[in-house]
Amino acid sequence: MKLSDIAKATGLDYSGDGSIDIRGVASIDDATEGTLAFLADPAKKEELMLSGASAFILPEGVSCEGKPYMVSNRPLLAFADVVGLFYPRPQPKGVDARAIIEEGVSLGDGLSLYPNVYIGRGASIGDGVSLYPGVYIGPGCTVGEGSTLYANVVVNEGTAIGKRVIIHGGTVIGSDGYGFAWDGTCHRKIPQVGGVVIGDDVEIGANCTVDRATLGNTIIKRGSKIDNLVMVAHNCVVGEDVLIVSQSGLAGSAKLGDNVIIAGQVGVAGHLTIGDGAIIGPKSGVTKDVEAGAKVTGYPPQPHREWMRIQNTIQKLPEMRKELRALHDKIERLEKENHEA
């Protein structure tokens, strides 16, 4: 692809020789001849000299001597567009004869249903959906148009998945919530008869679990992005455009507002509310509600700066203890002196 064609397709301006051939994209470190790389941070512009790339996407105000480049005020987004040119969405594969489709299933057009897919009775699969081998779709579930479920994803009965949703391999949606009641002899199972609703443009990583609601629905709203190995328990509500990083877990009925960010390995206790735009730092244990816009870290969580100050002070604890003893001795001496005086 000519650089001038790439620039045209992505709506960017370019400087230098637009006729050079670009055969792929690469990171600035690994780039070889014929590739295009991007620079996000103007402070690292000396990396351009060392890079083997044949052309660049540069942030505004940065230029490159001797090589052609395009300029964007959002180089990462521009790069995402360029990558999309080189890796277009694959053509639909059709419905493989070895995909297993039970009675009463509604199938859209332009599907990629691989071998060993299982679709239960009465499920509804929208246009352009891709289901990789080993995907299980329970009876009556819906999968909205343009969604992709990678290999061995499990979608249990009672789940509704929106449009353009991506779910990575091995993730389980709609497993039973963890609900038991001690009856004096054993833990009796509380039947989990609710469902799961996943909004448009949600992405869920690999080997996650999203439990069905006890009653009603567990809900993940439009545009939220969930990393790998995350647990979303029964009756949780995850707002719009939320980010949840790997290995975090939400306990039952936790409610996240819109634009919340949960860093990695965080735990959120049950029935809590985290307000719009709040940010929870890594490895936090959230034990109480968090206000909209708050930035908290720790277990229990504190304002992020306060948490940092406390962590720094903790390092000095043994020294503080020593000093406390020294003061104690000095005071005893002073008391003795005063007493003698």
Place this chain on the structure above:
Amino acid sequence: MKLSDIAKATGLDYSGDGSIDIRGVASIDDATEGTLAFLADPAKKEELMLSGASAFILPEGVSCEGKPYMVSNRPLLAFADVVGLFYPRPQPKGVDARAIIEEGVSLGDGLSLYPNVYIGRGASIGDGVSLYPGVYIGPGCTVGEGSTLYANVVVNEGTAIGKRVIIHGGTVIGSDGYGFAWDGTCHRKIPQVGGVVIGDDVEIGANCTVDRATLGNTIIKRGSKIDNLVMVAHNCVVGEDVLIVSQSGLAGSAKLGDNVIIAGQVGVAGHLTIGDGAIIGPKSGVTKDVEAGAKVTGYPPQPHREWMRIQNTIQKLPEMRKELRALHDKIERLEKENHEA
């Protein structure tokens, strides 16, 4: 279903019009006409007025004006019974021709073996077992009567599963224990040739891992309930009626007594013993044995109240440090005064 029939089937008394039709169950907030909801906490009885439910299960001592209700001293258990009436156990589906059953497998009656199930040589599947698509049962394994293994569960060779066990999607039983020995050049694998034994009425969540023993068995005893994404390592013994919440992990040869409760995101180090009825708080790191009946939290764990007291004091550390410096200055001044005097 008439309310009077529900009351009869569950052995509860009712007040009001028993002839009304109940078409389903709902949570008190979401309930619509024709549904039955329950109230667990008498303090929240004002929610009854706002609820759209047509009837209720109420705790003893609470009544409801204008709508019929049943009374129970354990409303949650009573509700579980009612839910069971509306969602009866599904009828067996039979053995699908696309289930793959190797030689010498023993199959009980009333099975639901879905397409793409794989059962290895010599395995034994009890009456009324349900195996969903993509379930793998290794050679020689046994699955006791009435058990349900959801889609894509993996049960490796050497596993014995009891009766009425439920295992949710994607869980792997009988993977190799993590055992290596450095031989001077590389980490040599210690062959893991033990098995896994899972008792009756155990429930294991989605995407968990239960490793086989190096020698002997990893054991999960009767009635224990394990949440999603939990790790049980080689040679662990989990007692009866234990609860382990999501994303917790037991290292090799950890032993839990009966009725232990492990909250979420806890780690238990190897070869430790946790006594009967002990409760481990969320995110704890258990580094030493825990006595029966103890309630501990933290890393290392402390008695739960002590842990709370320490966490509260930690918040005050920066302030303590400031105060320590102030005392230091005052003492210097006093010493100087005494010296001058």
Place this chain on the structure above:
Amino acid sequence: MKLSDIAKATGLDYSGDGSIDIRGVASIDDATEGTLAFLADPAKKEELMLSGASAFILPEGVSCEGKPYMVSNRPLLAFADVVGLFYPRPQPKGVDARAIIEEGVSLGDGLSLYPNVYIGRGASIGDGVSLYPGVYIGPGCTVGEGSTLYANVVVNEGTAIGKRVIIHGGTVIGSDGYGFAWDGTCHRKIPQVGGVVIGDDVEIGANCTVDRATLGNTIIKRGSKIDNLVMVAHNCVVGEDVLIVSQSGLAGSAKLGDNVIIAGQVGVAGHLTIGDGAIIGPKSGVTKDVEAGAKVTGYPPQPHREWMRIQNTIQKLPEMRKELRALHDKIERLEKENHEA
């Protein structure tokens, strides 16, 4: 198998009756007649008297009265050899007709391809590879000779797996890295078009996730061993002979040197470097680079001994606070006395 034959096959010396029959291996506690057990720790030699084993592997300097035994300066490694005699690598099963193999796949000799395996176009499967039911191999992937992928492992497009690699059930390799950029309206997906390279003799536990690189490769080098439910994010580099214990996670672009050990439930932040031979204690949150050979624990990590000292001091915080108040009062009294004097 006669004890003398076992000794010969493993190159060990033995004492006592070499003609006895050994029918299996066992742990020293559970051993029954006809089994061979091993003792690693000379301090526990009294366990020999109580063990039902018919013969032992003992560390140098330990002997056993009345029963034959072999001696090794590395009893665990010797035991691993003996176990290998009793559980030889199974014979290849061949290529099952119900394995699904797309066009252009290259297949080696001596394979075990089970039913319901899926191998995408142009993939390459080396000699002696075992793929269990439900394994998915994406288009163009390579699996080196002698590797074993257990049931329901997912290997996405763009993955190269070395020789003698073991991957346990449910693990997902090559899922998309977690990369998004806010475009003012929503989180735009950064296409993840890199791959994953897994070196020879790597072992990865059950239900792990290893994400593909954004560009370039996520790399796990020769001989590294990863436990269950571990997360390796996009563009990570894991050195040779690294150990990563269960439920730990590496964020994007983290780099581990050779022989690093990461204990359980650790989180490593993105773009950090952990030097060769460093050891990270359990549940740590690694927020900065770690030097080669360092032993650190905590969040943020400290030298392990320092961390222990701090943890011990934290227990005494409430007491320290009380003492601080007492000193404060004493100083006030002293100041008053001095003032009055």
